[in-house]
Amino acid sequence: MAPLLPYLKKMHHVVGFKLYVNFFSMMIISSLEGAAIYLLIPMLGVIGVLSVDVGPIPLIAWMNQGFAHIPETLQLLVILLSFIVIVTIQAFLQRSQTIQNSKIQQMFIKSLRFETYRAILQSNWSLFVKKRRADFTHMMTHEIANVSQGTVSALGLGTNLVFTGIQIVFALWLSVKLTLFVLVSGILLALFSRKFIRKAKHLGENITLLARTYTAGVTEHFNGIKDIKSNTLEEHHYTWFTRLGNKMEATYVQFSRLQTTSQFVYRVVSTLLIAMFIWVSIKLLRAEPGQLMLVILIFTRLWPRFTSIQSSWQQIVSTFPAFESLSGLHRECADAKELDIDRHGQAVTTVRMEQSIECRHLFYRYDPHEPVYALHDVSFQIVANSMTAVVGKSGAGKSTLIDLLIGLIEPERGEIRIDGIPLTSANRPSIRGAISYVSQDPFLFHATVRENLLMVVPGATEEELWEALRFSASDEFVSKLPQGLDTVIGDRGIKLSGGERQRLVLARAILRKPLILVLDEATSALDHENETKIQEALDRLKGKMTLIVIAHRLSTIRNADQVIVLENGRIIQQGEYQKLSDETRGTFSKMLASG
Numbered sequence: 001m002a003p004l005l006p007y008l009k010k011m012h013h014v015v016g017f018k019l020y021v022n023f024f025s026m027m028i029i030s031s032l033e034g035a036a037i038y039l040l041i042p043m044l045g046v047i048g049v050l051s052v053d054v055g056p057i058p059l060i061a062w063m064n065q066g067f068a069h070i071p072e073t074l075q076l077l078v079i080l081l082s083f084i085v086i087v088t089i090q091a092f093l094q095r096s097q098t099i100q101n102s103k104i105q106q107m108f109i110k111s112l113r114f115e116t117y118r119a120i121l122q123s124n125w126s127l128f129v130k131k132r133r134a135d136f137t138h139m140m141t142h143e144i145a146n147v148s149q150g151t152v153s154a155l156g157l158g159t160n161l162v163f164t165g166i167q168i169v170f171a172l173w174l175s176v177k178l179t180l181f182v183l184v185s186g187i188l189l190a191l192f193s194r195k196f197i198r199k200a201k202h203l204g205e206n207i208t209l210l211a212r213t214y215t216a217g218v219t220e221h222f223n224g225i226k227d228i229k230s231n232t233l234e235e236h237h238y239t240w241f242t243r244l245g246n247k248m249e250a251t252y253v254q255f256s257r258l259q260t261t262s263q264f265v266y267r268v269v270s271t272l273l274i275a276m277f278i279w280v281s282i283k284l285l286r287a288e289p290g291q292l293m294l295v296i297l298i299f300t301r302l303w304p305r306f307t308s309i310q311s312s313w314q315q316i317v318s319t320f321p322a323f324e325s326l327s328g329l330h331r332e333c334a335d336a337k338e339l340d341i342d343r344h345g346q347a348v349t350t351v352r353m354e355q356s357i358e359c360r361h362l363f364y365r366y367d368p369h370e371p372v373y374a375l376h377d378v379s380f381q382i383v384a385n386s387m388t389a390v391v392g393k394s395g396a397g398k399s400t401l402i403d404l405l406i407g408l409i410e411p412e413r414g415e416i417r418i419d420g421i422p423l424t425s426a427n428r429p430s431i432r433g434a435i436s437y438v439s440q441d442p443f444l445f446h447a448t449v450r451e452n453l454l455m456v457v458p459g460a461t462e463e464e465l466w467e468a469l470r471f472s473a474s475d476e477f478v479s480k481l482p483q484g485l486d487t488v489i490g491d492r493g494i495k496l497s498g499g500e501r502q503r504l505v506l507a508r509a510i511l512r513k514p515l516i517l518v519l520d521e522a523t524s525a526l527d528h529e530n531e532t533k534i535q536e537a538l539d540r541l542k543g544k545m546t547l548i549v550i551a552h553r554l555s556t557i558r559n560a561d562q563v564i565v566l567e568n569g570r571i572i573q574q575g576e577y578q579k580l581s582d583e584t585r586g587t588f589s590k591m592l593a594s595g
């Protein structure tokens with residue numbers, strides 16, 4: 001029962017009262033089905049097909065007395081009418097219950113989607129550094145669908161269990177001995193099928209793993225399609241893909257083989273048991289023919305249910321690894337939770353930046369078990385509304401420093417103070433409300449320029465949009481686009497040049513009117529014109545907000561108030577641009593010289 005409990009708990013939590021209404025209607029449907037079968041006996045008696053002594057059969061004897069008051073010519077009609085009414089009500093209820101089941105399933109999957117997506121969004125940056133992005137995609141698509149499939153099976157199992165339970169009560173009423181015999185056989189059969197269940201769980205784990213590898217691989221391939229095409233890596237990737245495809249095919253076929261084998265064995269054993277049961281009833285227990293016929297009728301309807309119980313169970317067990325990995329992700333997200341989306345808006349307004357940002361003896365390493373620090377004893381101050389440039393070779397620690405400053409990650413030692421107030425895990429997410437960050441690989445949606453801008457400030461006016469575009473030196477190229485602000489810029493802004501993309505994202509960042517603007521300058525070769533435009537944009541913004549620029553092209557930071565030079569995670573030079581360029585033996589002037 002262990003795998004079913006988490007499903008049921010979760011369903012109880014999400015669906016609540018409706019789940020019990022559903023179970024109640026299942027009981028009524030099953031009872032009606034039982035009643036319809038009950039009616040068959042007097043019907044067969046009336047039409048003279050079967051001459052049964054119904055005396056010892058409970059309820060039927062009572063029904064027979066009722067029939068005695070009806071004229072003989074009408075008896076068959078009454079029985080048939082009752083039969084039609086019962087079956088129609090049952091079919092109607094069955095239909096509403098199927099709809100109800102689908103509603104429950106959709107409600108459940110929706111709630112899982114919302115819960116998972118929110119949990120992921122509310123997590124801190126460390127979780128995203130630790131895990132593959134594609135794993136999140138996989139979780140939101142495949143695993144949730146798998147878990148939802150598990151819900152269908154759990155509901156199916158619930159229906160079958162209730163149905164079987166009620167039929168067993170009917171059967172017990174008819175004959176305790178015969179029913180006990182069948183039940184013992186059923187239990188033996190269930191014990192026998194444990195081997196299949198174990199195999200199903202193992203295969204379920206394999207399927208989960210393969211599906212995760214598939215989504216991750218395919219997502220990564222398409223993200224890197226330009227590299228694949230330009231470096232003729234197609235064959236290499238196709239080989240990987242076909243190997244995985246073959247493994248998936250084999251595993252799914254194995255799973256279907258397991259299911260059909262277990263169903264086959266189950267059927268054969270069931271038939272043997274039914275034959276044995278009839279033999280025992282007639283020869284040993286000397287059952288009444290009418291009684292025996294009813295029990296046989298009920299159990300021939302029950303056995304297929306037993307088979308469905310077994311296959312639903314196998315199905316649930318195979319989706320359980322997906323449920324476990326989803327629950328695992330929820331636990332990880334809960335541990336990494338840094339904000340509450342519903343209350344985030346209130347926190348944003350509280351951050352101020354009127355004096356300075358002060359970093360004191362910051363230490364950070366990505367792996368606490370490794371001795372290497374990405375940042376080592378880093379201290380500096382940034383005055384409000386000044387411009388600071390962070391420079392250094394690749395891997396020097398520039399991005400790490402920015403991630404600390406914008407509160408994406410926490411220092412292992414040391415502290416960051418904004419206007420004298422230390423950044424803590426409580427106020428770290430809210431600082432980001434005061435910051436706009438333009439990354440090296442800026443993200444634009446497959447939408448119009450206007451929609452991409454309005455995404456951050458939905459109520460911005462036309463004038464504000466053009467002002468932001470002017471400040472970021474993008475107004476010229478946007479006005480030349482075929483539909484101006486309403487031009488669709490393609491997937492991730494593919495229809496724009498690298499420089500245009502970055503300036504458009506800069507416009508979006510400016511539109512938020514942030515207190516601090518962080519610009520991670522694009523490393524990809526931007527032409528001289530773009531470089532000048534970025535420099536122009538920075539000059540225009542200088543003094544209006546605090547600017548922090550990771551500079552790869554030193555020309556853009558000529559007007560910086562302060563330059564911080566990093567090397568192997570340590571600050572090796574720090575000061576005004578001019579002062580550092582005059583220190584001819586310093587790293588900065590060497591960097592300037594090398595262009």
Ligand SMILES: Nc1ncnc2c1ncn2[C@@H]1O[C@H](COP(=O)(O)OP(=O)(O)OP(=O)(O)O)[C@@H](O)[C@H]1O
Pocket residue numbers: 129366367374392393394395396397398399400401
């Ligand atoms: N997610 C990570 N996990 C482990 N180590 C990391 C991670 N990100 C960065 N590092 C390591 O931390 C160090 C600093 O990296 P960082 O990205 O801050 O450098 P950078 O100066 O921004 O480099 P670049 O100019 O190439 O972007 C490097 O040695 C890098 O290998």
